Amino acid sequence: MPSATGPHVVAAVMTYNRCGMLRQCLDGIRAQTMPPATILVLDNASTDGTARMLAEMFPDVQVRRMAENLGCTGAMHEVLKHALTFAPDYIWFFDDDAVPYPSCLETLVREMQALEGDRRVGVLRVHMRDPVTGDVSGGGVSTASLLRAEMVSRVDLPRSDLFMESSDHSYNAQIRKAGYEILRVPVVLVQHPVRRPKTVRQIIAGGYRVSPWRLYYAVRNELYLDLYVQRSFRDFLRHLALAARTLVLLTLFGRPRRGQLFVVRGIVDGMLGRTGRRVEPAY
Numbered sequence: 001m002p003s004a005t006g007p008h009v010v011a012a013v014m015t016y017n018r019c020g021m022l023r024q025c026l027d028g029i030r031a032q033t034m035p036p037a038t039i040l041v042l043d044n045a046s047t048d049g050t051a052r053m054l055a056e057m058f059p060d061v062q063v064r065r066m067a068e069n070l071g072c073t074g075a076m077h078e079v080l081k082h083a084l085t086f087a088p089d090y091i092w093f094f095d096d097d098a099v100p101y102p103s104c105l106e107t108l109v110r111e112m113q114a115l116e117g118d119r120r121v122g123v124l125r126v127h128m129r130d131p132v133t134g135d136v137s138g139g140g141v142s143t144a145s146l147l148r149a150e151m152v153s154r155v156d157l158p159r160s161d162l163f164m165e166s167s168d169h170s171y172n173a174q175i176r177k178a179g180y181e182i183l184r185v186p187v188v189l190v191q192h193p194v195r196r197p198k199t200v201r202q203i204i205a206g207g208y209r210v211s212p213w214r215l216y217y218a219v220r221n222e223l224y225l226d227l228y229v230q231r232s233f234r235d236f237l238r239h240l241a242l243a244a245r246t247l248v249l250l251t252l253f254g255r256p257r258r259g260q261l262f263v264v265r266g267i268v269d270g271m272l273g274r275t276g277r278r279v280e281p282a283y
Contacts, residue, residue, distance in 0.1 A: 122151035122180025212259035223270025
């Protein structure tokens with residue numbers, strides 16, 4: 001039910017086989033100075049005991065369990081669609097490895113309400129700090145961002161056919177195309193791993209370590225979006241050059257030396273417009 005003293009907020013969390021991380025995330029959501037009215041978890045067909053943990057430790061949480069793993073983009077599509085059924089004012093959107101500080105939601109709601117009178121803000125994002133390294137970076141749309149439910153209902157939901165990778169990029173483009181702003185508060189409000197690109201020296205010393213199946217989806221989706229959705233030939237050439245760079249790194253420094261075929265297949269499928277779950281993930 002909506003709060004009598006504030007807006008109706010649904011915390012919407014996506015999870016897949018990260019039971020321990022999900023528990024920390026939900027503990028952080030429960031500890032808010034302004035708690036959400038509803039907590040919704042979309043379980044993307046986890047097999048690690050997530051369902052049991054939720055039933056035993058978080059019986060008040062609304063759980064929607066998928067019959068199969070829909071990937072990140074499919075989970076984004078489903079959890080936002082289901083969150084709208086609660087008729088909220090805002091959707092507080094999470095991947096399961098984000099742990100909010102106690103003041104996170106209150107800060108976001110206060111800032112969003114202050115902006116709404118003058119600007120058409122659709123998403124308010126946060127800064128995040130890596131709990132291990134202390135590095136600070138800007139968070140994406142699913143890193144405890146606050147989404148106006150009105151915006152979510154008017155903009156096309158995230159593309160489920162991309163399966164993995166490029167989910168934030170494609171959804172951000174849809175939001176901006178619909179005339180909404182995406183802003184970020186200038187304070188750290190969330191703990192979340194911060195992944196920095198490897199330097200050439202680090203790659204030479206430690207090898208180029210990356211999941212080949214993730215490379216496939218990253219390459220395919222960027223090229224597909226450039227050619228068929230955003231229709232930007234300049235971005236297409238830039239992403240094609242990055243794919244070629246990845247092929248060189250895999251050949252010279254891959255640990256193990258594999259993955260080139262996945263990149264080539266990603267280039268071909270992206271150029272031919274083939275989307276969907278075409279390579280099986282190996283988590």
